[in-house]
Amino acid sequence: MSQSTAPTPPDQQQQASQRQHRAAAAQPGAGSPLSTGLKQRHLSMIALGGVIGAGLFVGSGAGVAAAGPSIVLAYAVSGVLVMFVMRMLGEMSAANPASGSFSVHAERAIGPWAGFTAGWMFWTLLCVGVAIEAIGAAHIMTGWFPGTPSWAWVLAFMALFCASNLGAVSRFGEFEFWFAALKIGAIGLFLGLGVLAVAGLLPGTSSPGAAHLVHDGGFLPNGVDGLLVGVLASVVAYGGLETVTIAAAESADPARGVARAVKTAMWRIAVVYVGSMLVVVTLLPWNDPAVTERGPYAAALDHLGIPAAGQVMNAVVLIALLSAMNANIYGSSRMAHSLVTRGQGPRALAAVSGGVPRRAVLASSGFGFVTVLLSYRYPDTLFAWLLNMVGGVILVVWGFTAVSQFVLRRRLEREAPHRLVVRMWGFPYLTWVALAGVAGVLALMARDPDTRVQVLFTGGLTVFLAGTGYLMQRRRVAAA
Helix, strand or coil: CCCCCCCHHHHHHHHHHHHHHHHHHHHHHHHCCCCEEHHHHHHHHHHHHHHCCCHHHHCCCCCHHHHHHHHHHHHHHHHHHHHHHHHHHHHHHHHCCCCHHHHHHHHCCCCCHHHHHHHHHHHHHHHHHHHHHHHHHHHHHHHHCCCCCCCHHHHHHHHHHHHHHHCCHHHHHHHHHHHHHHHHHHHHHHHHHHHHHHHHHHHCCCCCCCHHHHCCCCCCCHHHHHHHHHHHHHHCCCCCCHHHHHHHHHEECCCHHHHHHHHHHHHHHHHHHHHHHHHHHCCCCCCCCCHCCCCHHHHHHHHHHCHHHHHHHHEEEEEEHHHHHHHHHHHHHHHHHHHHHHCCCCHHHHECCCCEHHHHHHHHHHHHHHHHHHHHCCCCCCCHHHHHCCCHHEEEEEEEHHHHHHCCCCHHHHCCCHHHHCCCCCCHHHHHHHHHHHHHHHHHHCCCHHHHHHHHHHHHHHHHHHHHHHHHHHHHHHCC
């Protein structure tokens, strides 16, 4: 009787699979069917504009109402966390550019189940985000054009940006370049007028000094609890930074492009967020009802006597919403394409035509449109369930990012130190600080009754996807 060869133990097969995957990743971007139509100016503007959304222009009002003047500290603290995450993403994406960004990094560092979990969680977040932004943009348009149906505006915007993303990636880049330029220009103008007003140099205004910062209940009018609510609000507003690391894979020089984009965005993000919040709470009493009713920026412009301030801010918010729609359709389609090409989704979405994953674009846009329909048909049930489910997704993604950077940094230092074009500051200590920050924010969400349900729903989604991904991984190992 001939002796059969003993099968390789599953853990050794998994290790061999990981070594093969690591070797395949040694050539960043090799064999990618996606085009390389994005230029450095596109990446730089995507990095800057990606984190300037409607959450800053409107949603920050709730943070001001809760934290008072200490909202400046809240944005500074969460801004440091975001900078750490962006730096870690920049390090990994410059070393190994991939359209799947953190999902690919998680697969390389932790295993296929982690890439599956992070990728599909983020895809769901972006698709739900498309629905929220489409509804918000339609609301503004119906205010300008009374009597027009909201659904018609939603359909028009969905068709416009689906068509934009079905074309060459350079078209997406141009849309985002000009959207970001308009948003950054609006913020710059606001900061300029605000600084002049605070200094008493704007005609018709007198300097408020530090009165609104220390009076009206003091710097912490609602105590530490108010500050913590402000931190939660500011973390949500910072979402969107991941798009540049996804987009970098479709540029001519991904490593150099993402390195420059990440480095130039650091201090500018701090100026945009912390600076603008400081201007708002210096000019206005934090408990002014207009801050939450109209948004802090519109309230500040009204205070300065800017004509038609509300309509000006409506136009800016509309631009921010349309920019986010465009970026979310792009990001979700590239994430879906990356996942299916790695065998973690339906292969039918893997097809690429003209350098664009058009089926993934259609699938992502379609899911987004279905989500819009759910918001109209089941606003308090299915849509609310979806909103809660994705409420803490970005924090889970940041957690995967930090763990992946810790593992991959050690690996790169041993195997390819020359690819460390961007380096995380203070490694490994600041990586641990970032992980602790993510855990701390999740703990705050669990502590707050208003956000606790989001932690539970997001936790359920994470467990479901992680379990599914792990079973797929075990099945693949067994079949090898």
